[in-house]
Amino acid sequence: MEAIIQPKSITHQPAGQFEETRFEKIHNVIFNNSKEGSLEVAREISELIKKKALKNHQCVLGLATGSSPIKVYEELVRMHREEGLSFQNVVTFNLDEYYPMERSNIQSYHYFMHQHLFNHVDIKPENIHIPDGTVSQDDVQVFCREYEKMIKEAGGLDFQLLGIGRTGHIGFNEPGSHYNSATREITLDHITRVDAAPAFKGLENVPRKAITMGIGTIKKAKRVVLLAWGQNKSEIVKETVEGEISSRIPATYLQEHQNVTFVLDKEAAASLTRIDTPWLVKNCEWTENLTHKAVVWLSFQKNKPVLHLTDKDYNDSGMSDLLNSEQSSYELNIKTFNRLQHTITGWPGGKPNADDSNRPERSEPSKKRVIIFSPHPDDDVISMGGTFDRLVSQGHEVHIAYQTSGNIAVADHEALKVAEIAESLNKGGFFSKVVKDIHVKTDEDFDSQQVRKVKGNIRRAESLGATRYMGIPDNQVHFLDLPFYETGSIKKNPLGEADIEIMNSIIETIRPHQIYAAGDLADPHGTHRVCLDALFASLEQLKEKPFMNDCWVWLYRGAWHEWASHEIEMAVPMSPAQVLKKRKAIFFHQTQKDGVMFQGEDSREFWVRAEDRNKDTAEKYKALGLASYAAMEAFVRYHF
Incomplete structure (x- = not known):
């Protein structure tokens, strides 16, 4: 998105006195x-x-x-x-x-x-x-x-x-x-x-x-x-x-x-x-990114591959000022097509001994240290399971860092099942207290500390099952349990210094060449957003460290949304076999399957949402005139 100027005040301006009136009927101001x-x-x-x-x-x-x-x-x-x-x-x-x-x-x-x-x-x-x-x-x-x-x-x-x-x-x-x-x-x-x-x-x-x-x-x-x-x-x-x-x-x-x-x-x-489409409102300053966005938009609007767009298509869609004596539709199409094509790579960690000038990632170092930050204990495989698999199979040192325990998303009946099994082996101990806490809890009560511990450990076990399946040694799986999350309720604490210190510690310990993180921006108070803010705050504190000069940050999206086609800077194709492997990895998170607590309005299970999203991304690339793949995962690079 193009930079937005922060307004100095929200003072109301009567209709007709603020800048954009062709489409807008309510005064609005936009902040960063x-x-x-x-x-x-x-x-x-x-x-x-x-x-x-x-x-x-x-x-x-x-x-x-x-x-x-x-x-x-x-x-x-x-x-x-x-x-x-x-x-x-x-x-x-x-x-x-x-x-x-x-x-x-x-x-x-x-x-x-x-x-x-x-x-x-x-x-x-x-x-x-x-x-x-x-x-x-x-x-x-x-x-x-x-x-x-x-x-x-x-x-x-x-x-x-x-x-x-x-x-x-x-x-x-x-x-x-x-x-x-x-x-x-x-x-x-x-x-x-x-x-x-x-x-x-x-x-x-x-x-x-x-x-x-x-x-x-x-x-x-x-x-x-x-x-x-x-x-x-x-x-x-x-x-x-x-x-x-x-x-x-x-x-x-x-x-x-x-x-x-x-x-x-x-x-x-x-x-x-x-x-979204400023060229429909007024003459634009056609930056490289805005031009790219506009051509991709036009391709979808006209239902034509990028290379098939004509001068008439541009003129009929309010983009005549983009065409000039030095830039024909043909030249715009080629430039856009090449940029899209250069986002596609089967080597998310960089291809060794290859010319990387037109690739989204560096070729060196050929074996990279990678941290995949996952807000909850399943976002890693749901959001980027195919890329995860490629990074491991291509020999990179991949670390998974689960930022929160995810305990609140475990239903009481799931925790009770585990606690009752454990209690049958050891009557009168810790798990007897957990069973009692669950039985006496009302809909208005928070989970007790003991119940939260059991729920958190359930999700740890599920995560380890998935990471082992994906080929990650246990010592490269890190459970951060950021304190802001550990309230026992939906309402979380504000992000604090203790959270940022934990983030700093793992980054300084691993000294990664790549970081992957959830770039979901749906809710500023949601767990994904707070986890992203924790990373950004950490990067701000660590950016002067020499090892950070070699660190690139890639943002993925979660189960609900994907990056818009014009935003994508790295698109990783997935074969049908990888789609199936990703599905099996998601299945290890059994408590988040079959009627998950926080499903949203979408009744599909997470693995179905992920597959549909990845398939849709591939279909959009195909519609733009690129090669046809079974599925694709998409990323945007964050510059700190």
Whole structure:
């Protein structure tokens, strides 16, 4: 993606006064990452609070839950502790709450808000308003009318903070919600429940209903800021910002608001027309990378191999300025084709004694030390099992580093099965305690430390089974157990120095020539993203070490997404035999098979997703006019 200039503020600009208006109907600003955007939003909220306080007025905030506003709340808490920001004049109204839901439940939004904000600032308890998930069914309508009345009596919402769901919901206003709806009970969309399933340890545990502020309530706020982070939100952001107003995507109603801003990171903004295909918006500065992206895009649009594209194809697709007297379509096609062809290699560690000028990897040293970082104990084989196999078979010293234990993804019945077998051999010992802990645990409880240890060891055993099958000695398999993950719950701790030190230690010990890591950017608070941030932080600290001059970093994607064709810098073909070997390696992770806990909305098993993704990558290369392969794994190089 081309570099994005970080905006200096998120101050709203009325329609027609911000730069891109041909496609976009909602003012939006794009930050390099979610942290930068969150700090700017927190700054605007703090200034509003202080401005109101100077006038001795209440500041009425509408607040959201979910992963999107977490860093905003962290920054507000920091401002309170370190800069004296007071919440004495703040009145809050939360958007929604699951129904039914006890306040003490760790999945409740009441619990969330107190954990992330209210317990850490000086807000008056009587000024906190959150929909009540315990109200009786007979009293829900009365409660909702009272909630609306309290907002009105407080003077209305001065500022409404929002996230956006993949259905386009804001609050829990699901598709079909009326533009003038008020606070009410609502039935949750299936996709919304699927997205919530990891926090509830399974879809079957997610409530089917919620109480939510209505679209009409939200639209009455004097200022609205919507946060969207990560690749998973890019398509719904595009539909909301550029599409027509429709109850099918409730967030599009915000197009009618006079003071709204969408605050996005680069990944969430990636599908916007001005980012994805800027040549359709205005004349472009045709850099080498943008030209490559545009030609690949045109090939797919016209359903033609790259070498078959004509001047007319370029002119008809808004790319006439790319053609000039020095660069015909023929020359553009050849250049793009060659670049694509040079990404393909059967030697991911470099081909010994070969001209590497047109290869993605160096030929020397011919035998490389390699670290494959795997966020969970199966991402290595799921995401790059074929490349893994090639690296081993071609004689490189391959180390696997599992960054987290993955214990939370082991179902209780799997741990109970192992514990009961062990208990049968040693009654009254450690495993008797584990069996008891599992039996007495409720859906709201965290795993005990003993249960977490058993679950972690199950995943270690599965990982060793897979790495042995792939030909890796046990002493080259490393279980890092990064501390940020070891909370026993879905919510993880922030990345800390202890995590980075562990990363530093393994890199300094092995001194790799290659590092492979998961480059998933779907969720800034997800485990993959935190593990990637841990690597980036480590590389920043180690980059001056002499051995780092010879280290290249390659990023792979996980089971859900692949790099776009124009982004790929190394594509490793797989034979049918390698596809089968990769499948068998994935099968060693038995607890993640047949109804895995955090499946997502995709019901396919991980091995099926991986095979379909690898096949699709190969098919796209074929459609571009390259050689035909059974499957391909793709990588992008990270320059540090």
